[in-house]
Structures are given as C-alpha cells and as structure tokens.
Amino acid sequence: MANISCQIDLTQPMGPQGPFDVIVHKLSDVIVEAEHDSQSQELLANFQSFVSVNPSTVLLDPLPAMTRLLDRFASYRIMSKLHNSLRDWRVCSPSYLEIQSADDLSSVQQAVTTLSFPLICKTRVAHGSLSHEMCLIFSGEGLADVRAPCVLQSFVNHGAVLHKVFVVGEKHFCVERPSLKNFPPGPCDRNTIFFNSHHVSKPESNSALTALDEQTPLLPPPSSEAVAALVKELRLQLGMALFGVDIIINIHTHTLTVIDINIFP
Ligand SMILES: Nc1ncnc2c1ncn2[C@@H]1O[C@H](COP(=O)(O)OP(=O)(O)OP(=O)(O)O)[C@@H](O)[C@H]1O
Numbered sequence: 001m002a003n004i005s006c007q008i009d010l011t012q013p014m015g016p017q018g019p020f021d022v023i024v025h026k027l028s029d030v031i032v033e034a035e036h037d038s039q040s041q042e043l044l045a046n047f048q049s050f051v052s053v054n055p056s057t058v059l060l061d062p063l064p065a066m067t068r069l070l071d072r073f074a075s076y077r078i079m080s081k082l083h084n085s086l087r088d089w090r091v092c093s094p095s096y097l098e099i100q101s102a103d104d105l106s107s108v109q110q111a112v113t114t115l116s117f118p119l120i121c122k123t124r125v126a127h128g129s130l131s132h133e134m135c136l137i138f139s140g141e142g143l144a145d146v147r148a149p150c151v152l153q154s155f156v157n158h159g160a161v162l163h164k165v166f167v168v169g170e171k172h173f174c175v176e177r178p179s180l181k182n183f184p185p186g187p188c189d190r191n192t193i194f195f196n197s198h199h200v201s202k203p204e205s206n207s208a209l210t211a212l213d214e215q216t217p218l219l220p221p222p223s224s225e226a227v228a229a230l231v232k233e234l235r236l237q238l239g240m241a242l243f244g245v246d247i248i249i250n251i252h253t254h255t256l257t258v259i260d261i262n263i264f265p
Pocket residue numbers: 094120122131132153154155156157158162178179180197198200201246248259260262
C-alpha cells in the first residue's frame with residue numbers, strides 16, 4: 001500500500017519522493033531567506049518547478065499567495081479594500097501608510113496629516129523574529145523613531161481584546177487573546193514605546209501594555225456572520241486555504257476592524 005503521508009526532503013529531487021496528491025508546506029522561512037540567500041532560492045526554484053509540472057498535486061498554499069502575505073505592503077493593500085467589498089457588514093481596516101525607505105521623509109511626514117495618533121509601526125516583512133518588533137508613536141517628533149521599510153498604521157482603541165481567526169479551508173475558528181490597551185487619541189508628548197508583538201498577544205502574555213483600567217466596558221464579540229463574510233472574501237482575495245486574521249472591535253463605533261492577516265502558524 002502507498003504511504004498515506006511522508007515528509008519531503010527539499011534537498012533531494014522531488015520526483016522520486018512522489019507522487020503526491022496534496023503538499024502541505026511551511027516554506028515561509030525559506031521564502032523570506034530567499035531574498036538574500038542563493039541556497040534558499042535554489043530550494044524554492046526546485047520546489048516550484050516540481051509543482052508546475054505536476055498540476056494535479058494540490059499545493060497548500062501556492063507560493064505566490066504565500067509570498068504576498070509575507071509582505072505587509074501587499075497584504076495591507078488587500079486589507080484596505082475590505083471596507084468596499086464588505087460594506088454591508090461594516091468591516092474596515094485602520095488607515096496606514098507604506099514607508100519604503102529611510103530617506104522617504106515626505107511619506108513619513110504625511111503620517112501627521114493622513115493618519116491619527118497614536119500610530120503603530122510594523123516592519124514590511126511579516127515573518128521571522130524581527131517582524132514582531134513594533135513601536136507605538138505618539139507625535140510628529142516620535143516619527144524620528146520610524147525604521148523603514150515599514151507600515152505606519154493608525155492605532156484603534158479596542159479594549160485590549162484581540163480576536164484571532166484561524167482559517168482552514170471552509171472552516172474557521174476564533175479565539176480571544178490579550179491585546180494592547182486603549183491610549184488617549186490624538187498626539188501627545190509621550191516617548192515612543194517599543195515592544196514585541198509576541199509579548200502582548202499570546203495566550204500567556206502578561207504585559208503592562210495590555211492591562212486595562214477596571215472601568216473599561218466590555219465590548220460585544222464580532223458578529224459570527226460578519227466574520228464568516230470576511231473569511232469568505234479573504235479566501236477569494238488571497239487564493240489561500242490556510243491563514244489567520246486578526247480582528248479588533250473599535251470601542252467607539254463597534255466596527256469590526258481587521259488589523260493584520262497572517263500566514264498559518
Ligand atoms: N491598528 C492597530 N490598532 C490597535 N492595536 C493594534 C493595531 N495593530 C496591531 N495592534 C496590536 O499589536 C499586536 C500585534 O499586531 P500584529 O498582529 O500586526 O503583529 P504580528 O507580529 O503579526 O502578531 P501575530 O504574529 O500574533 O499576528 C496586536 O495583537 C494588537 O494588540
């Protein structure tokens with residue numbers, strides 16, 4: 001009887017290791033490394049050429065779609081269009097700016113007029129340990145702390161609750177996680193706060209940045225119909241079966257706000 005499942009050795013030719021009905025991969029590290037590493041480029045090229053000549057093998061997920069999710073410039077463009085396609089569900093995403101390079105001072109300064117303080121600054125690359133190093137910027141002066149390439153995104157007060165949605169094909173699952181606490185809206189003379197996102201939104205996270213005042217009212221969870229509509233739209237837009245979506249609820253408008261899209265953990 002043929003093997004039901006096996007582990008593929010990417011350093012060996014793939015043909016003799018097959019045939020495969022489905023390949024489930026986690027090549028995110030290799031995709032990010034391939035930006036500067038020729039060995040990773042070669043592994044990816046071999047893998048991609050096997051996939052191209054074996055179109056009946058289902059690939060979860062296609063490399064170009066995965067590559068798009070590893071780049072916040074690409075994934076946030078998709079996120080920013082959700083308010084149009086999901087108008088009936090009042091789904092939105094915070095306003096943001098792409099900062100291409102450190103010399104891009106005019107884009108950075110644009111943040112003062114087009115975004116609302118505080119701002120959250122996230123690296124362009126959305127995978128790997130460095131990608132979780134973020135900062136909260138409270139004023140025009142704080143923009144000196146921006147390290148490009150990155151996105152600057154308006155911070156939305158949400159009562160320190162994050163709703164993480166995990167999508168597996170036609171099914172999805174939601175869990176609640178701790179999240180950053182509310183901050184007074186508008187610029188102020190507070191110093192930039194540097195933090196690691198994995199210290200604030202993991203089940204075991206226990207950070208001063210997530211501790212809310214006791215009088216903060218509890219918010220309703222996101223409507224399950226709206227989450228289902230969001231997942232359906234993102235599956236279409238991303239062309240992926242395995243991914244995650246991070247959702248918060250705006251404390252003022254109760255709008256379902258998408259703050260990030262992730263590769264599957
Ligand atoms: N626009 C925003 N408004 C309010 N809080 C935000 C916003 N963006 C991010 N956060 C907070 O910062 C945390 C990290 O953000 P984000 O999900 O983009 O990072 P990440 O490194 O991709 O994390 P993960 O791997 O857990 O998805 C969120 O869990 C949330 O607490």
